[in-house]
Amino acid sequence: MGKPVLSLNNVQLTLQGNAGPVPILKGISLNVERGESIGLTGPSGSGKSSLLMLMGGLESATGGTITALGQDFATLNEDALARFRRDHMGIVFQSFHLIPTMTALENVATPLELAGDRDAFDKARAELEDVGLGDRTDHYPSQLSGGEQQRVALARAAAPRPDILLADEPTGNLDSTTGETIIDLLFNLRDRHGATLVLVTHASELAARCDRIIELRDGALA
Amino acid sequence: MSLLHALPIARRELRGGLAGFRVFLLCLLLGVAAIAGIGTVRAAIEAGLNGEASTLLGGDAEMHFTHRQATEAERTWLAENTLESSEVITFRSMLQARPDSDTTELGLSQVKAVDAAYPLYGSITLEPPMPLAEALAAEQDGLPGLVAHPALIDRLGISVGDTVRLGTQSFTLRAAIIAEPDGSISDLGLGPRVMVRSAALADSGLLTPGTLFESKYRMRLGPNPDLPALQADAESRFEGQGMRWRDSRNGAPGISEVVDRLSSFLVMVGLAGMAVGGVGVSAAVRAYLARKTDTIATLKSFGATRGTIFATYLLQIGALSLLGVGLGLLIGGGIPALLIPLLGEILPVPIETGIYPAPLLEAAIYGLLTALIFSIWPLARAVDISPAELFREVSGKGQHWPRWPYVILVLVLAALLIYLAMRFSGVPMITLWAAIGILAALATLALAATLTRALARRLARARMMRGRPALRLALGSIGGPGFEATSVVLSLGLGLTVLAAIGQIDTNLRTTISQDLPERAPAFFVLDIQKDQIKTFQAAMMADEAVEKVDSAPMLRGTITEINGVNARDVVGDHWVVSGDRGITYSATLPENSTLQAGEWWPEDYDGPPLMSFSAEEAAEIGVKIGDEITANILGRDMTAKIANLRDLTFSDMSINFVMVWSPNALQGAPHTFLSTVYATPGAEGRLLRIMAVDFPNITAIPVRDAIERVSATIDSLGAAIRWGAAATLLTGFVVLIGAAAAGAEARVFEAAVLKTLGASRGRILLSFALRSLILGAAAGLVALLAGSVAAWAVMEYVMSARFSLAWGPAIVIIFGGALANLVAGLGFAWPPLAKKPAQILRNRT
Incomplete structure (x- = not known):
């Protein structure tokens, strides 16, 4: 086994609620290997999405260390984290999170443009055709x-050919048939481009398509 | 029934607070406060003028003559009908400092010759303090006294005790005039005041037949005089003798008119501000209703009708409008009340502090109508969409036109607003044009906003934008769905349009007056040249090497009293041609600066019934044509001439021009003087003035450069007042901008979070936000410059009859100002999105 792509060591997250500090994650330690797909499951409020946010550097851990591709997130400021995501990560959200003032093509081209890719629009167009939205x-x-x-969001996440794909309940807002299509597309993309996949899901049958299932309960690994 | 259902729902909804309505309230407040403030100051000045009417007029009533003093019959009438009367003669003349010395100097002055009864009301303040009678009396040295305005004393470098001369009469300067009870704005004319005793002018050679002077006979009447009856009696007795009547019912018509015109104009600028505020009101209502989408959907799904929903939100908007208008009235009515004592120190008019309901009511009506007009549109759209559509998360919903009854309601309310503004302003046609201008500007800006968005959308997709993500993001968000671009272009654009128009008019007027005119204008206008002096005068001027040309024309003054036998004012109203006495000349041939437009010029030796040539432009304005008979009162006699032809004149080069030119046989026998224009190379004015002072002491030379400086100074003061009005409009525009930026803040927070997720640094996001604000602001500035320049061109071309050229200085200021204003408003809301962690935003947004 090589070096893990993602390594979490005793990671904690405590958020400030109205009634005081609320512990969300209580010491998670986890390694994800290159090319591996992980299904992250657990009941609502168990901390799945928060863990994914930490893995993406969208949130800072209040304890422990997170290392991605050998880079310790604690040593990176917000802009450096953004650049890291630009170069190595693709993220898919449950609520799609497309920018409403941009067309589908512009949404997909944006991360490529941010990376300075001169063929951003051609690649974005090809990616949209790949997901059936040509x-x-x-x-x-x-x-x-x-x-x-959600297909546009998938194309946007996959277009820069990321090393790591993070997906937060990508079918949560969709009906089951559409959801299946999305999951097929997600695994397809991952298989074709060999990315490491972390998939947060409620559905056990979706998790079962992953190489490994990790269950969270009350902020800790079950 | 809708209202019954709506009232409790509206009340509950309002419990949610005013958070979303700050911009709504501020826009209404600013617009109403500006209009109420202007109206209150106007009412305070009018009340002050009415209270001091007799003092300002100089008497309870006044008979006024041009070119002559009162006849015996008129003096007898005065003696029989008044407790006391006072004669005041005014004319322009040159005050000569250090006469008979090499350093002699001349200053144009407005001479007021008074009798011992002057002033009937009020008192004159002199420095050093002394009674007027003492200051004007002749002393042992035999020279009578003279008092003068400090500006003239300074300019001529003289001091109390010095000998000065008017015409051929010498005087001793006794004091400076600090305050004059009956000195009004309209009296200031072209020169500072000089005051002497009328009797002292007997040997001055200044008041000869044909000289331009006016005489006024002020009356002190008993308590509660029957002014209308007295006026009717005087007018019937002295009909056709050139007598004009004024009384304390309107003591200072000149000031009233200036105040009325200026405040009407400012109210129109205020209305432009209300229109800008309306854009903010509309945006605030739209944003509020967008947040209420779920509530509206829920209410509809439980059975609320469209009418109930409309009434629910209209009631809320109505309540908030009342609050905004009330606050505006409080500020607009209150601040002037506090400032008026200070204004009283600055303005040369009496001001009476108080609360004046009429202007407050006017402002309240404007405010409420504006709030309604701009709220109904978004409201009608929001209530018209189905609950299913509302439940769906679709942005850009409700873009359709409202149902036609709502559109008609908006149009009716807008027409009512314009109608009321026309009634209130007192200048209906100007108001109508201003309203059309504002509507046209709004339509142009709305079109410009659509075009800007389309262009931004196209540019964002252009190949050249690839690899420039910050710029493409900025263009994409301007061109994409949402209302921010439209709100910004409309509000900032309208504010800047007003400012651009004023800036362009101001600069063009200044250029015309201070640069163009002196190049073509004569060095002097010379008045009161006697018949036996004209040839020597022309020869003396032409003998000087600096003089290029001397033009001369006979000059009389007269008032048009009748057109085709009917009272002229009844025929044409208040047109300037009939509103006072005008210069009249006669000529055997077509004057040099004219071209015949219609009719025939009379033969050089014409000796038939009097004929007249009339200016074509003015003839068209007052509706007279060839063959019409014009009666003018000249030197107290009514004389009638038939219009034989119409001429096109050029007034703009300040050459000699008269609206009316008569056939010589009608006027050449009447006492009259000559008017000359002297064209000379710059720098020779002082020498020429000295020649005139020594050889022609009775004449009055008006240096054009001085006149231009005075006009420029007047434009400065008017410009300052108007710029303050425009600044209020711009301030409202800025509030709307802040509102637009605040409304877009949530979207930016989300956009920043997603962009950070995709790998954008904070600097890049900030750059994109800044570019978006700059591009939109510059676009608004550019459109405003175009619209403002078109308005300025129309004013210069059709109102001022002057050349228009785009003034680049103010133009660049407008475009940069627009960009900068929007940048400031935009960046104020840019930091919070950048400071938040993406997870915080994205987690809460489903």
Whole structure:
């Protein structure tokens, strides 16, 4: 085994609530190997999404260390974390989180542009065709269905060919048929580009498609 | 029924607080406060003028003559009908300092010759303090006294005790005039005041037949005089003799008119401010209703009708409008009341502090109508969409037009607002044009906003934008769905349009007056040249090497009293041609600066019934044509001439021009003087003035450069007042900008979170936000510059009859100002999105 792509060591997260500090994650230690797919499951409020946010550097841990591709997140400031995500990560959210003032094509091209890719738009167009949206490139998110929006989000996450794909309940806002299509696309992309995948999901059958399932309960590994 | 259901829902909804309505309230407050403030100051000045009417007029009533003093019959009438009367003669003349010395100098002055009864009301303040009678009396040295305005004393470098001369009469300067009870703005004319005893002018050679002077006979009447009856009696007795009547019912018409015109103009600028505020009101209502989408959907799904929803939110908006208007009235009515004592020190008019309901009511009506007009549109759209559509998370919903009854309601309310503004302003046609201008500007800006968005969308997709993510993001968000771009272009654009128009007019007027005119204008206008002096005068001027040309024309003054036998004012109202006495000349041939537009010029030896040539432009304005008969009162006699032809004139080069030119046989026998224009190379003015002072002491030379400086100074003061009005409009625009930026803040927070997730640094996001604000602001500035310049061109071309050229200085200020204003408003809201962690935002947004 090589060096893990993602390494979490005794990671803690405590957020400030109205009634005082609320412990969300209580000492998680976990290694994810290159190319591996992990299904992160657990009941609502168990801390799955928070853990994913920490893995993406979108949130700072209040204790422990997180290392991705050998880079300790604690040593990176916000902009450096953004650049790290730009170069190595793709993230898919439950609520798609497309920028409403951009067309589908512009949404997908944005991370490539941020990385200075001169062929950003050509690659974005190809990526949209890959997810079956070649004819909707000029549509704004408000003109697309939920399934179509999530496909744009997938294309956006995959376009820069990230080393790590993080997906936070990507089918949570979709009906089961659309959800299945999205998951197929997600695994397809991951298989084709060989990325490491961390998938947060409620559904055990989705988790079962991953190499390994990790269950969280009350902020700790079950 | 809708209202019954709506009232409790509206009350409960309002418990949610005013957080979303700050911009709404501020916009209304600023607009109403500006209009109420202007109206209150106007009412305070009018009340002050009415209270001091007799003092300002100089008497309870006044008979006024041009070119002559009262006849015996008129003096007898005065003696029989008044407790006391006072004669005041005014004319322009040159005050000569250090006469008979090499350093002699001349200053144009407005001479007021008074009798012992002057002033009937009020008192004159002199420095050193002394009674007026003492200051004007002749002393042992035999020279009568003279008092003068400090500006003239300074300018001529003279001091109390010095000998000065008017015409051929010498005087001793006894004091400076500090305050004059009946000195009004309209009296200031082209020169500072000089006051002497009328009797002292007997040997001055200044008041000869044909000289331009005016005489006023002020009356002190008993308590509660029957002014209308007295006026009717005087007018019937002295009909056709050139007598004009004024009384304390309108003691200072000149000031009233200036105050009325200026405040009407400022109210119109205020209305432009209200329109800008309306954009903010509309944006605030739209944003509020967007947040209420779920509530509206829920209410509809439980059975609330469209009418109930409309009434619910209209009631809330109505209540908030009342609050905004009330606060505006409090500030607009209150601040002037506090400032008026200070204004009283600055303004040369009496001001009476108080609360004046009429202007407050006017401002309240404007405020409420504006709030309604701009709220109904978004409200009508929001209530018109189905609950299912509302439940769906679709942005850009409700973009359709409202149902036609709502559109008609908005149009009716807008028409009512314009109608009321026309009524209130007192200048209906100007107000109508201003309203059309504001509507046209709004329509242009709305179109410009659409075009800007389309262009931004196209540019964002252009190949050249690839690899420039910050710029592309900025352009994409301007061109994408959402209302921010439209709000910014409309509000900032309208504010800047007003400012651009004023800036362009101001600069063009200044250029015309201070640069263009002196190049073509004569060095002097010379008045009161007697018939036997004209040839020697022309020869003396032409003998000086600096003089290029001397033009001369006979000059009389007269008032048009009748057109085709009907009272002229009844025919054409208050047009300037009939509102006072005008210069009249006669000529055997077509004057040099004119071209015949219609009709025939009379033969050089014409000796038939009097004929007249009339200026074509003014003839068209007052509706007279060839063949019409014009009666003018000249030197107290009514004389009638038939219009034989119409001429096109050029007034803009300040050459000699008269609206009316008569056939010589009608006027050449009447006592009259000559008017000359002397064209000379710059720098020779002092020498020429000295020649005139020595050889022609009775004449009055008006240096054009001085006149230009005075006009420039007047433009400065008017410009300052108008710029303050425009600044209020811009301030409202800025509030709307802040509102637009605040409304877009949530979207930016989300956008920043997603961009950070995708790998954008904070600097890059900030750059994108800044570019977005700069581009939108500059676009608003550019459109405002175009719209403002078109307005300025129209004013210069059609109102001022002057050339227009784009003034680049103010133009650049407008574009940069627009960009900067929007940048400041935008960046104020840019930091919070950058400071937040993406997880905080994305976790809470489903």
